[in-house]
Amino acid sequence: MRMSRRAATATAALVTSLLTLTACGAADGSGGADSASGKVEGEVTFQTWNLRAHFKDYFEGIIADFEEKHPDAKIKWVDQPAEGYPEKLSSDAAGGTLPDVVNASPDLVYPLAKAGMALDLEKAAGKYREEYLDEAWQSNQMPGMPGVYAFPWYLNTGPMFYNKHLFRKAGLDPEKPPTTYDQLFKDAVSMARKSDRKIAMLASTPSIEDFGRYGVRLMNARGTEFTFNEPKGVELLRHYKELYAAGALDSQALTAKAESSGRKFQQQSVAMNPGSALDLETFKKEAPSLYKNIGITDTVNNTGRANMYVQGLMVNAQSNVKPAAVAFAHFVTNKKNQMAFAKQVTIFPSTKGSLDDPYFTEEDGTDATRVRVASAKSLKNAVNYTPVLLSDQMKTVLRNAVAKALQGEQSPKAALDGAVAECNRLLKTG
């Protein structure tokens, strides 16, 4: 087989470039000893998730206080950007460079705990348990594993923002946003009709949290199987299919990301969008005409319980400075430091008694305070609807099934049955 020289050169170059396809190593997941007793000393690497830009002074203050209290300990603070955080954690974990104290949500802690990389705090720091809200402490329990694998840190629950001007235009009462799912669906269809499909009520398709809020049982009691294909789940999807057909869901909802949904809301082509108190500042700066018409309400639910987002501090089980790492993780999440953090930004402490502070119960008439007080109230009995066992791949499976149902490629029941079967299969292979 003769080949021209140029072709041969091209072949060689191309084969070389082809060889650079993905390759990842796997780490050995042997857990370390759960001993955190001993002298608080050594250098602790502390990793936060996109917090340096806004809260540099706060964290530097905490670090200085801790180092003053423990002169033999030193804290090295690193911060990672919001984008690609799970990927960064996985490369660190696989490469054996996981920091000693890591900021992570329960769904990120689960795979690390399963691989033996998260310290069991029931054993190592059980004495601190009573300082935290029970639900918050339990949020880092992992299905099928004894123990708790992260200190609870700050809590959040997103209010729902709505555009009063668009409500008015659609003939809806801007002072009476929907409080039940039935009302939400009815208002959404009416808005799409009135605006000739130009204004959608919602920008995205239902996620696992929405199924939870609607009252769908997401998993069986033992956490061994997903169950969101039960009749209530099918009912929710049927409603969303009607919304999509009526133009009450944004036309690009099937491929929406949080960022694109937020953009649509700012462009005032979508009337309602979940958010946090941080968004208010953004609206003020970037969309003043929207800010003038902003309404804030609770996210609707059928369960009487809002969704709670939990952030935690995980201690690396393979850390060489475990006593110092545990001491520092506890120090950051103690009542005093969490309260100080809550005064910097609208987040909520996970320590007992903190939410009864007047700061979270008394309004002063401003929007920000209203959001804070309303959110704190709803957090009292909130739950984290997202199952920690739901991996990113499973989330994609659910999203694709929802899209197929909304486009009419499959019936809502068939789509959810398929998604549950696939998620259960992935659960078993995990």
Add this chain to the structure above:
Amino acid sequence: MSDTTSRSGVSPGAPRPEHTDAPVPAGTASPPSEPVRRRARAAPGIRTHLPSSPWLFLAPGLLIVGGFSLYPFLSTVVNSFTDARTLTEGQFVGGTNYQELVHDAMFWTGLRNSLLYVLGVVPPLVILPLLLAILVQRHLPGIAFFRAAFYTPVVASVVVVGLIWVWLLDDRGLINALLEAVGVGTVGFLSDPWLLLLSAMAVTVWKGLGYYMIIYLAALANVPRELHEACAVDGAGAVRRFLTVTVPAVRSTMVLVAALSSVSAFKVFSEVYLMAGPTGGPGGEDTTLVMLVQQVGTGLSGRVGYASALSVVVFVITLGLMLLVLRANRKKEDEA
């Protein structure tokens, strides 16, 4: 490696052959003249016959290729036979991953989209840059500006390019606003699965035009002007000259462009990821094979074993595609 001085047939201390002007029979190499041989001798103190010398020169390159290309590739192949996850060593599972892959609907969707991408992107990327190169080949005042302008998308970051096109093609973007204005109505460039794939292809073509144009410009510079002049004397028009002179002259470059663009089209990720979102369009309908590798193989629960099996399949198909293009070229050469 053997010693060159001993191979010359002249051992140190042997009587030197006398210089002669006798003609040398054809086909025999004349022995090197004395001054040349003396120059060829090593400078004192330097060893010229270290057997490992060539390997020492090759070592840096070999280390880089071995460490960053060959080793990851081989470990991908090994991993594809295990159930490895991001954080756990895998157990050997034989061909289970490959069996699963055959029954995975998303794999077939990904394969379909990747092949469609090749079919949709390669012909325009072979032909359009050639026409563009012919256009900017002329030495006209200000032509450098146009060459630079056509090359700009190549140097622009793919993420920036992707985001700009997303804003342009959005249901409420500039292009749809214009279509609305002329009464066409909104076109779902980013919400219809097929239009999404076509939009991503268009962006890939738009971004690649300048790159391949430069390759063609280099090839066109080697086409003798006399051929064009002779053709023109024979009465051939511009189209005829293009078909009979330009195309045959740059045919091997066209093959190279086809091979390069088909490989990169089959491995497309960025454009589709940016325009169709992380799920790969509505219901994952626009997922490509490389996107699927990313979806299943990354994150804390990434299925590294399965993603490796997908990667191996991508490698095999890409290699096959490339050989197909090169083989088609050889056939043409043989016919010629």
